[in-house]
């Protein structure tokens with residue numbers, strides 16, 4: 001009995017850390033068209049948004065009973081899910097309209113789904129009435145599967161919030177998720193480092209491509225790296241990028257009793273070595289797993305520091321996802337959200353491969369990178 005109880009406790013703790021067991025992936029080659037121009041990017045964006053709308057209107061999450069079944073949890077927060085759904089509908093309508101901005105082009109090839117929509121109801125009708133043509137059938141099937149999983153990921157996070165906090169919602173207005181960026185603007189962020197060789201390889205790529213991303217370091221790793229490599233080398237390691245805090249140890253800061261010392265220790269390591277590279281030397285904080293509490297946020301405010309969450313989770317840490325799958329997932333979510341903060345990990349090699357590919361969209365000017373050095 002005691003063993004069973006311990007197993008249950010561990011089972012619960014473990015599931016906080018590993019995230020959902022089902023993760024959305026996509027084979028983007030099924031789209032069969034390039035995304036190399038603004039109008040082709042917008043066209044693909046309209047299709048993916050419409051596909052997600054179809055999943056949302058087909059999924060009943062209206063009662064606690066169905067929600068429990070859907071996310072496979074006993075304790076679910078229906079009002080949090082309703083709030084998430086409301087803001088998602090607003091975001092999707094706005095994004096669909098933004099994706100129609102190239103509809104005036106004389107290029108007939110990109111004029112699909114250009115009928116004006118003024119409300120969620122109109123967008124829902126368009127999604128419901130959509131039937132794919134022969135050349136879009138395979139894409140649509142894959143896209144529907146992707147968004148069924150993505151909807152599950154999101155609804156699950158919303159159902160658990162705020163008992164288990166995450167990136168799905170703000171606890172305070174000061175927190176940043178990335179939804180308020182300008183259309184086409186993305187900030188690259190990298191968690192859990194430094195792991196010297198890997199972080200260095202990624203940092204050199206960012207420098208070569210003139211990308212200024214944000215590294216959320218674990219105090220524990222930074223302290224070790226400083227001991228082994230010295231201040232000068234660590235400063236050089238993050239040349240051109242910015243450094244924020246991920247706490248001293250990789251534990252939920254919603255539950256960690258020593259959250260304050262975890263924050264202070266890591267902040268001191270960053271600030272004493274002048275690694276922030278941000279306006280007014282602000283230290284951004286990314287809580288492990290996005291888990292934090294209001295006390296922590298208020299404490300950060302006294303230091304002029306702020307919580308930075310994310311809205312595009314690459315899942316690059318996931319062993320079941322190849323670099324190609326991570327790339328396809330991130331591109332699909334970029335088409336859906338059209339802006340925001342992308343979460344990678346510099347301790348895994350996949351980020352390097354994926355960032356290299358994503359930068360091509362920047363070179364084609366369909367997207368732009370937010371510069372962490374001027375972002376406030």
Ligand SMILES: [Zn+2]
Nearest residue numbers: 191192288289
């Ligand atoms: Zn982390």
